[in-house]
Amino acid sequence: MKSDRSLPTLAAVSYGTYERRVRNDSLPHGVRLAAFNGCLERYRPIGWEASLGYLELCAGPLERDTSALLRAVDMLTTSRNLWLVERAAYEETRRAAKRCGRRTAGKNEPSPGGEWLWLGAERAAALFALEFEYRSRGAVQPGLKPLVERSLANGGVLDAKDRALLSRLRADVDYYRTRGFYREKPDWMAWHRSSDTFRLLAHIRNAAYARN
Structure with a gap:
């Protein structure tokens, strides 16, 4: 069977691309659900299974409810946006530290988003x-x-x-x-x-x- 080289691999697809597919109401629910799983591969703050479980607890059953799927992607994206803000601030702090000769982050210097932290x-x-x-x-x-x-x-x-x-x-x-x-x-x-x-x-x- 000939492979379709035009199909992007998981690594080649961004979170934003997957998010837009989830929100695209012209796509079948199954395709949107698969795109949501792609979002979760890209950003899973408390681990994949726990993140999915938490979203289902808060948003509802994702496999059969499109409204729940949209609520879940809203929650995930809100947290990711907060993480992006923290990451940008961290990177700026590190650049300033490197200009002062501190090439390595200190032990007590927190990474953006912390460890297993769901921002928001x-x-x-x-x-x-x-x-x-x-x-x-x-x-x-x-x-x-x-x-x-x-x-x-x-x-x-x-x-x-x-x-x-x-x-x-x-x-x-x-x-x-x-x-x-x-x-x-x-x-x-x-x-x-x-x-x-x-x-x-x-x-x-x-x-x-x-x-x-």
Whole structure:
């Protein structure tokens, strides 16, 4: 079968192109839904599955409701636009720092949008992602489980003791991933577990320190 080289690959299609297809009411719903999935491949602030689940929770069933699909792409695009603003500001800050000789970003210099952060709905999305990850991943390290459950029970709010615990757990994961991982004989299962822990901690932090 002859391939159609005129069809763009996923990497060649921009978020904006996919968004316009979603909004094009002359296209069948299935085509618009596929375009929405393309948007989500381009921008998935809390991970693909969690982002899709959160959008369906807020907007409605995307597979059969065009109005829900439009609400979802509005939500996703609003967050992405906020991220683009933060990214532009970050890039300008980095350019200024480089002119002053600081070629590498500092450890405490936040990246645009933070880690696993849904700009515009930070706490609600973080709590959804936290519960989604917690229920779907199953077992987590013993010291983390009570913190996850308290965060969910308290709507993301942490007291001083839990904030200190969050910082300590995050430092432990950072140490393992930067200096404790034995690359000569890598334990990839442990590495993937640390990735899961890192993500859960990010959701807890985003809920606790949410701006909105």
